[in-house]
Amino acid sequence: MVAMTDDTRGGEPRHPIGVAAERTGLSQDVLRVWERRYEAVIPGRGVGGQRLYSDLDIERLRLLALATSAGRSIGQVAGLPIDELREMVHEDEGSRRRNHGVLVDVAIPSTLIDEGVDFARALDAVGLDALLRRAVAMTGIHFFLESVAAPLLRRIGDEWHAGRLAPAHEHLASAIVQRVITSAMHALPLDLRAPHIVISTISGERHELGAILAAASAAAEGWRVTYLGADLPVAEIANVALATGANAVGVSIIYPDEGSAMLAELRQLRGMLPSAVSIYVGGEAGGDIAAELANDGIAVVRSLADFRASLKADAPRHAA
Amino acid sequence: MVAMTDDTRGGEPRHPIGVAAERTGLSQDVLRVWERRYEAVIPGRGVGGQRLYSDLDIERLRLLALATSAGRSIGQVAGLPIDELREMVHEDEGSRRRNHGVLVDVAIPSTLIDEGVDFARALDAVGLDALLRRAVAMTGIHFFLESVAAPLLRRIGDEWHAGRLAPAHEHLASAIVQRVITSAMHALPLDLRAPHIVISTISGERHELGAILAAASAAAEGWRVTYLGADLPVAEIANVALATGANAVGVSIIYPDEGSAMLAELRQLRGMLPSAVSIYVGGEAGGDIAAELANDGIAVVRSLADFRASLKADAPRHAA
DNA sequence: CTGTCATTGTCAATGGTTTGTCCAATGCTA
DNA sequence: TAGCATTGGACAAACCATTGACAATGACAG
Numbered sequence: 001m002v003a004m005t006d007d008t009r010g011g012e013p014r015h016p017i018g019v020a021a022e023r024t025g026l027s028q029d030v031l032r033v034w035e036r037r038y039e040a041v042i043p044g045r046g047v048g049g050q051r052l053y054s055d056l057d058i059e060r061l062r063l064l065a066l067a068t069s070a071g072r073s074i075g076q077v078a079g080l081p082i083d084e085l086r087e088m089v090h091e092d093e094g095s096r097r098r099n100h101g102v103l104v105d106v107a108i109p110s111t112l113i114d115e116g117v118d119f120a121r122a123l124d125a126v127g128l129d130a131l132l133r134r135a136v137a138m139t140g141i142h143f144f145l146e147s148v149a150a151p152l153l154r155r156i157g158d159e160w161h162a163g164r165l166a167p168a169h170e171h172l173a174s175a176i177v178q179r180v181i182t183s184a185m186h187a188l189p190l191d192l193r194a195p196h197i198v199i200s201t202i203s204g205e206r207h208e209l210g211a212i213l214a215a216a217s218a219a220a221e222g223w224r225v226t227y228l229g230a231d232l233p234v235a236e237i238a239n240v241a242l243a244t245g246a247n248a249v250g251v252s253i254i255y256p257d258e259g260s261a262m263l264a265e266l267r268q269l270r271g272m273l274p275s276a277v278s279i280y281v282g283g284e285a286g287g288d289i290a291a292e293l294a295n296d297g298i299a300v301v302r303s304l305a306d307f308r309a310s311l312k313a314d315a316p317r318h319a320a
Numbered sequence: 321m322v323a324m325t326d327d328t329r330g331g332e333p334r335h336p337i338g339v340a341a342e343r344t345g346l347s348q349d350v351l352r353v354w355e356r357r358y359e360a361v362i363p364g365r366g367v368g369g370q371r372l373y374s375d376l377d378i379e380r381l382r383l384l385a386l387a388t389s390a391g392r393s394i395g396q397v398a399g400l401p402i403d404e405l406r407e408m409v410h411e412d413e414g415s416r417r418r419n420h421g422v423l424v425d426v427a428i429p430s431t432l433i434d435e436g437v438d439f440a441r442a443l444d445a446v447g448l449d450a451l452l453r454r455a456v457a458m459t460g461i462h463f464f465l466e467s468v469a470a471p472l473l474r475r476i477g478d479e480w481h482a483g484r485l486a487p488a489h490e491h492l493a494s495a496i497v498q499r500v501i502t503s504a505m506h507a508l509p510l511d512l513r514a515p516h517i518v519i520s521t522i523s524g525e526r527h528e529l530g531a532i533l534a535a536a537s538a539a540a541e542g543w544r545v546t547y548l549g550a551d552l553p554v555a556e557i558a559n560v561a562l563a564t565g566a567n568a569v570g571v572s573i574i575y576p577d578e579g580s581a582m583l584a585e586l587r588q589l590r591g592m593l594p595s596a597v598s599i600y601v602g603g604e605a606g607g608d609i610a611a612e613l614a615n616d617g618i619a620v621v622r623s624l625a626d627f628r629a630s631l632k633a634d635a636p637r638h639a640a
Numbered sequence: 641c642t643g644t645c646a647t648t649g650t651c652a653a654t655g656g657t658t659t660g661t662c663c664a665a666t667g668c669t670a
Numbered sequence: 671t672a673g674c675a676t677t678g679g680a681c682a683a684a685c686c687a688t689t690g691a692c693a694a695t696g697a698c699a700g
Contacts, residue, residue: 014396015392016391016392016393016396016685016686017685017686017687018391018392018685018686019390019391019392019412022391027649027650028686029649029650029651030648030649030650032686032687032688033648033649033650034648036688036689037647037648046393046395046396047395047657048656048657048658048686048687049656049657049686049687050393050657050658050685050686050687051686051687052396073647073648074647074648074649075646075647075648123546123560123563123564125546125547126510129506166556166559167552167553167556168548168552168556168557168559168560171520171548171549171550171552171556172546172547172548172549172560174549175547175548175549179502179503179506182499182502182503183499183502183503183506186449186499186503187411190446200491226443226445226492227445227492227495228488228491228492228495229491229492229494229495230491232487232488232491233487236486236487236488236491237488239486239488240443240488240492243443244443336675337675338674347660347661348675349660349661349662350659350660350661352675352676352677353659353660353661354659356677356678357658357659367668368667368668368669368675368676369667369668369675369676370668370674370675370676371675371676388659393658393659393685394658394659394660395657395658395659
């Protein structure tokens, strides 16, 4: 939700059309034709006549891209002032969520995920990487994490268990998804006064991707994230949280070694942290023990969307 | 906002054009023509008129190289002040980012590693990240991998074993080093006709960082890299190598489960691949069995520099 | 249902600009 | 003298802008 830092910016830095295309997910042709037909943006020009887009231009184009992909026609929205665009895109996003996902959400990503699986099957690392980066640019990071990355990983896991993909395919795809997520996360603005969460997986849990998805979600939600990777004893996690003054701790658990030990460890973690520090547990394994954990003051989140909503509700408690 | 390196630094050490070209990845012609046309840098001159570049010049050139490879035109960016360049390159890395102004002074690598350890000890993820990214821009990826990343990881491992750092510190630092390396690797140009190497660790070996260092080294050496992550059976690795028509396979082994099984697996891998496909084994565990492996046509590399030299020597055999 | 029309993304052809590389001549160094 | 660096000029490839055309889609009247 952090928009422009200050509005004096947005006019100064100038980007050539290639960068603008990359950042908006639109083709160079579209950029030019929207300008020619609708004057959607009017970029500056360099000495040789090349288009040079400001940050504000790029934000506007990205909003237009979102509006059109939500079903609006470019001719209708191209002339709108940027505030109205922002509002409109915001509303579209809300209504998409209210439709409970199945219809609109899946429209674009389903083919996206098929393509992703195809690239993985072909061991085409470059193609998969490009596809995912394009998806981030097109859909934004929230949508990407919840509706592209997570389903793609699940799908590839399924194909693997079904024997239609070899472990190598899964490894390759995981490495690339991980890389794209971390790079997108790293590109988010960072507010040092925002609430702070420590994310890891507990001892014995080596599947890192759930934790990475959670870390990126939290960062996209505006939180400061300290990411510790996989397989750490809870005492370590607690120490980091205390040392850094974190407001919350997130733990991803997918295939625990033994359920009971995990439960005990989580309780131990709870005991080591002040009650003002929230604890979130996510991942496949959490469901069975949700009720027990809730009694102990540990929140179980069932999906990334759930996690995000919890963080949003939790943030005001920790406001600086 | 910027605590620039005082002008004494960056002005002292002077490098001839050959060194500058090597370190920036730009040709000597480009270095000269950027100076002639855009005054991108104005190096000092030796007694006979030879160009002598300062460290600051070289950092600037590296940033310009990154900016142009991100799609910007040299004419647009050549005149920008170095702070803006840093910011711009940073943004391009992920696609969107506001610099919030964490500034780090980088001097020489030995103190650089000390600073890295300090950041890890303080659990300062942002500081460590900024430090490493600046180090990449200043020193170039080869130097960074061999003289910053690898020593830093080793040093942090030592501190951990000595009990002066907790596992959490090591985890945090590893995650950040990994992120910086992969993002630097991703920024390298990709030549589809270059020789191709598959990199992984074998089954039971879950320490990924050696493999990541190797993958980045190979990519920096100009090879196409298919990276498969950790803990894969050799049959899988071989299948990927065959399916993608790879010219070589790299395997990182740090703490093998059992030495004998590892040896057998490596021989099995050798047997599954045509002899034209080179096999490289690296990591701490390789030394003991180097002689035996050499007889089987498996090369043991003892360091990243060694690996890089081997790849360089090997590349012509696989030229398109 | 069909033909028409407007909308919209893509593509091709052409011409100008930018940029990396190459070359020849010259001078300095070892 | 051989080897390397510098300078200025030349050139081809890559990139970008402009224009016009085309195909796909959907709305709509008949």
